[in-house]
Amino acid sequence: MAATACCGVLLIVLAGSSHAQETTAIQSVNIVYSAAIGIGPQNGVMRRDPSDIIKVGDLYYVWYSKGAQSHGYDATVWYATSPDGHTWSEKGESLARGGVDSWDEQSVFTPNILVAEGRYWLFYTAVPKPFVNKGTETTKTAIGIAVSNSPNGPWEKLDTNPILKTSENHDDFDSLRIDDACLIVRDGKYWMYFKGRQWNKSPGETKMGVAISEKPDGPYIKHSGNPIIGGNHEVLVWPQGQGVAAMIGTVGPKSITRSILYADDGLHFSKTHAVVDVPTAAGAYRPEAFTNSGNGAQIEWGVHIGKRRGTLPFIERFEVSQQ
Numbered sequence: 001m002a003a004t005a006c007c008g009v010l011l012i013v014l015a016g017s018s019h020a021q022e023t024t025a026i027q028s029v030n031i032v033y034s035a036a037i038g039i040g041p042q043n044g045v046m047r048r049d050p051s052d053i054i055k056v057g058d059l060y061y062v063w064y065s066k067g068a069q070s071h072g073y074d075a076t077v078w079y080a081t082s083p084d085g086h087t088w089s090e091k092g093e094s095l096a097r098g099g100v101d102s103w104d105e106q107s108v109f110t111p112n113i114l115v116a117e118g119r120y121w122l123f124y125t126a127v128p129k130p131f132v133n134k135g136t137e138t139t140k141t142a143i144g145i146a147v148s149n150s151p152n153g154p155w156e157k158l159d160t161n162p163i164l165k166t167s168e169n170h171d172d173f174d175s176l177r178i179d180d181a182c183l184i185v186r187d188g189k190y191w192m193y194f195k196g197r198q199w200n201k202s203p204g205e206t207k208m209g210v211a212i213s214e215k216p217d218g219p220y221i222k223h224s225g226n227p228i229i230g231g232n233h234e235v236l237v238w239p240q241g242q243g244v245a246a247m248i249g250t251v252g253p254k255s256i257t258r259s260i261l262y263a264d265d266g267l268h269f270s271k272t273h274a275v276v277d278v279p280t281a282a283g284a285y286r287p288e289a290f291t292n293s294g295n296g297a298q299i300e301w302g303v304h305i306g307k308r309r310g311t312l313p314f315i316e317r318f319e320v321s322q323q
Contacts, residue, residue, distance in 0.1 A: 239296030
């Protein structure tokens with residue numbers, strides 16, 4: 001009998017057998033928080049929903065929703081840079097709202113980034129006007145893309161936007177909300193993980209799906225097995241070895257919340273780690289996210305939504321450590 005460890009789950013292999021028996025040896029990771037100087041608490045200013053972080057030259061880049069309300073439904077997309085991931089310099093607005101009667105007239109928010117084909121692809125969620133957030137007239141969300149030759153912009157919104165819409169079938173998990181794109185390159189294709197909420201369901205019933213494209217600008221085709229994770233109100237995934245890991249926050253079945261899940265195939269996830277003091281709507285530094293290398297490791301740091309009594313949401317740094 002031999003024992004091996006895979007992504008935090010102990011595998012027991014019986015001698016003379018080709019089968020592995022998975023035990024319940026779930027490990028734990030701890031989250032440590034510190035200031036993201038320059039994009040932290042500020043009177044009258046909301047910053048939330050940070051993207052994953054990329055490094056270009058000597059600088060780290062992050063994008064986020066910015067506005068004057070605590071929620072993201074009245075915001076635009078801004079960005080900041082940092083030489084060390086601790087002290088940030090806000091550079092300005094990356095994406096403005098769309099024009100009158102456009103699909104993104106009310107708000108553009110919850111951005112994320114893809115680097116592919118020598119260009120930068122900024123994914124974002126948006127809603128049109130008039131915007132309603134309750135009852136049978138609730139406004140549906142959609143996901144779009146803007147592209148630039150530089151992480152500093154200028155950004156051009158695609159004519160094909162929105163590139164991912166809610167389902168027209170009220171029985172589907174993403175018939176009301178589709179949001180929070182998180183991109184990786186896998187098997188030479190572009191995998192966009194996202195969250196969805198069913199019509200007439202509460203935010204606590206949000207689930208996760210994936211859509212896959214041959215090209216960075218789409219079309220993105222929703223996987224037939226969606227939803228692939230039965231909970232989570234925010235989306236953070238990264239390549240880990242040959243598979244994909246996902247961090248789950250506080251929303252969903254208790255069996256998976258506050259945890260890290262892993263899937264060899266990027267689709268069928270199981271729990272590998274418990275997460276102590278899990279971050280909120282986190283974005284991480286994922287250096288192997290777009291390389292298709294098969295060498296991705298567990299994330300080490302990132303940023304998330306910080307909360308403090310008497311202030312609007314702000315950006316805060318986190319670090320991951322093994323217990």
